[in-house]
Amino acid sequence: MVEQQIISTSAPITAISWTGGKDCNLALLHAWRDGNFDVRYLIVFRLGTKQFKAHPLKFMEAQARSLDLRLIIVDFPDVVVDWMDAYVEGIGKVRDEYGVQVISTGDINLVGMMQRNWMERACEGAGIKCHLPLWDIDKEKALNAMLDEGFEIIFSCVKAPFFDETWINRKLDQTALQEMKEIIERGLTDDQLKSGLKPLDLCGERGEYHTMCVFGPLYKLRVEMDLSPEAQKEETPVTDWKGNIHNSNCIWTISLKETEVEVAVGSSITIIK
Known part of the structure; x- marks a missing residue:
C-alpha cells in the first residue's frame, strides 16, 4: 500500500518540478514525507510542442497516473527572448490557476556558469x-538512498565519451553505480581536458546522462513500457557551452513505442500556454 501524505493544516500547496527522472522522484518523496508541503501537482516546463527525447511526455503522463497527481505542462512559445521572464510568467500562471505556493525541485548544485539556482530565481520572481x-x-x-527506497530507474539518455548505447534501458543499480565510479576514477585524457570536458558527475548534473523512474515507494502501479531494443543515436557537434551539458558529439536515447499503466487512477493533464 502506498504511504499516505500526512500534512499540517497550514501546509502550502506544492508542485514538483518534473522530468520523471531520479532526482525529481527523490525530491517528491522528501516533500511528501515532510508534512510541511501539500503536494498536489507535477509541473513540466516545455518548449512548445518540442519533445525532450530523454524524458518522453507519454512516460511522464503514465507516472502521474500511477502517482495519482495532476500533471501540469507549462508550454513556452517556439521563440523565447528571455528564458527567465518566460519561467516567471509560466510559474505565475500556475500560481494563479492552481494556488501553487511552492515548487520543489530535485536540483543538486549549480550548473554551468550559473551563480544561483535557476528555479529559485524564477520562483522568487513569481512571488x-x-x-x-x-x-x-x-x-x-x-543514489544509494534512491536504491534503498526501492526506486526502479533506467537510463534514458547517455552521452559520449562516458557512455555508449549499451547503457540505454539499463537499470541504475549498484553495478551501474560502481561502473560510473570507475569511469570517474579513470579520469580524462589531456585532449579531453583541453577541449573543456569536465569529469563525469556521478548524478549526471552536467547532463552526461538522464533517467526515468519506472517504479517507486509512491507509485500505485509499475509503469510498463514498450521500448525498442535499439537506442536512438544522434551525432551532434561539440558546442562552446561551458560544462558537459551540450559538450558531446554523440548522444543515445531510449526509443519509446508506447507507455501505459494498467489503469488510470484519477490524474489528469493540464497544458498552460
Missing part, C-alpha cells in the same frame, strides 16, 4: 517559494 531538498547532497549517498 512563490522554492524547495530544494537535495541541494548540496552527497551524490553517492543520494
Whole structure:
C-alpha cells in the first residue's frame, strides 16, 4: 500500500518540478514525507510542442497516473527572448490557476556558469517559494538512498565519451553505480581536458546522462513500457557551452513505442500556454 501524505493544516500547496527522472522522484518523496508541503501537482516546463527525447511526455503522463497527481505542462512559445521572464510568467500562471505556493525541485548544485539556482530565481520572481531538498547532497549517498527506497530507474539518455548505447534501458543499480565510479576514477585524457570536458558527475548534473523512474515507494502501479531494443543515436557537434551539458558529439536515447499503466487512477493533464 502506498504511504499516505500526512500534512499540517497550514501546509502550502506544492508542485514538483518534473522530468520523471531520479532526482525529481527523490525530491517528491522528501516533500511528501515532510508534512510541511501539500503536494498536489507535477509541473513540466516545455518548449512548445518540442519533445525532450530523454524524458518522453507519454512516460511522464503514465507516472502521474500511477502517482495519482495532476500533471501540469507549462508550454513556452517556439521563440523565447528571455528564458527567465518566460519561467516567471509560466510559474505565475500556475500560481494563479492552481494556488501553487511552492515548487520543489530535485536540483543538486549549480550548473554551468550559473551563480544561483535557476528555479529559485524564477520562483522568487513569481512571488512563490522554492524547495530544494537535495541541494548540496552527497551524490553517492543520494543514489544509494534512491536504491534503498526501492526506486526502479533506467537510463534514458547517455552521452559520449562516458557512455555508449549499451547503457540505454539499463537499470541504475549498484553495478551501474560502481561502473560510473570507475569511469570517474579513470579520469580524462589531456585532449579531453583541453577541449573543456569536465569529469563525469556521478548524478549526471552536467547532463552526461538522464533517467526515468519506472517504479517507486509512491507509485500505485509499475509503469510498463514498450521500448525498442535499439537506442536512438544522434551525432551532434561539440558546442562552446561551458560544462558537459551540450559538450558531446554523440548522444543515445531510449526509443519509446508506447507507455501505459494498467489503469488510470484519477490524474489528469493540464497544458498552460
